[in-house]
Amino acid sequence: MKTIKVMLNVNNEKVTLQVKPYETLLETLRERLSLTGAKESCSLGSCGACTVLVNGTPMRSCLILTPEVEGASITTIEGLKNGEKLHPLQQAFMEKGAVQCGFCTSGMILTAKALLDRNKKPEKRDIVKTMSSNICRCTGYKKIIEAVEETSKK
Ligand code: FES
Ligand code: FES
Numbered sequence: 001m002k003t004i005k006v007m008l009n010v011n012n013e014k015v016t017l018q019v020k021p022y023e024t025l026l027e028t029l030r031e032r033l034s035l036t037g038a039k040e041s042c043s044l045g046s047c048g049a050c051t052v053l054v055n056g057t058p059m060r061s062c063l064i065l066t067p068e069v070e071g072a073s074i075t076t077i078e079g080l081k082n083g084e085k086l087h088p089l090q091q092a093f094m095e096k097g098a099v100q101c102g103f104c105t106s107g108m109i110l111t112a113k114a115l116l117d118r119n120k121k122p123e124k125r126d127i128v129k130t131m132s133s134n135i136c137r138c139t140g141y142k143k144i145i146e147a148v149e150e151t152s153k154k
Contacts, residue, residue: 004067010035011079019066026050026061029076037077037106048134051107052076058107058114058133077106080113088154089113092147100138107134112148121152 003018010033019028029035029052041049043062050062053075080087089109092098099105108131115122115130122130127148136144 006066006070008066008069008071009073011074011076017066021065021067023066024062025052025054025064025066025069025074028066029061029074035076035078039103039106041103046135047104048107048111049104051110051134053110053114056114056117058111075110075113077109080109087113088151089116089147092151093144096143096147096150098139098143098147104134104136104138108136108144112151115148116152124149127152 001020004021005016006019007014007016010029015033017028017032019032026038026040029038030040038052038061039049040062041047045060045063048060050060051058052061053059054064054069054072056073080090086094087109089112093105093109111130111134115127119126124145127145131141131144131148
């Protein structure tokens with residue numbers, strides 16, 4: 001089968017891959033690069049479990065074909081830690097009990113990161129609106145919102 005050469009910058013590392021023309025970014029990350037933090041749930045762009053940052057913007061990796069993001073910088077949850085130190089959002093999610101099964105968590109944290117990167121001190125209503133793009137079946141959202149709020153105060 002014909003494959004396409006794609007270069008990406010994933011978590012600050014350059015990678016060059018031969019991918020199928022219809023391979024999704026989620027498949028590339030999980031199956032070729034063993035970055036399994038992004039999860040596959042709906043595969044329809046509805047839930048946000050597969051969210052990663054593409055050039056700093058949260059995007060549904062189940063809907064993106066890898067050749068479409070040739071040359072892009074991709075950030076996954078695995079790229080947030082600084083050495084052994086968790087990102088402040090990861091720390092706050094843990095401390096606030098904003099993680100239960102964890103299936104939504106990487107998408108939630110990356111969505112929150114993009115918000116705080118563009119607005120360090122968002123209003124609560126902005127946090128609620130932004131985080132409503134991602135579905136969580138476990139926590140009821142309260143603790144997720146609290147974790148993002150807590151991080152924005154630091
Ligand atoms: S798996 Fe991509 S949005 Fe649900
Ligand atoms: S923690 Fe289970 S879906 Fe959010």
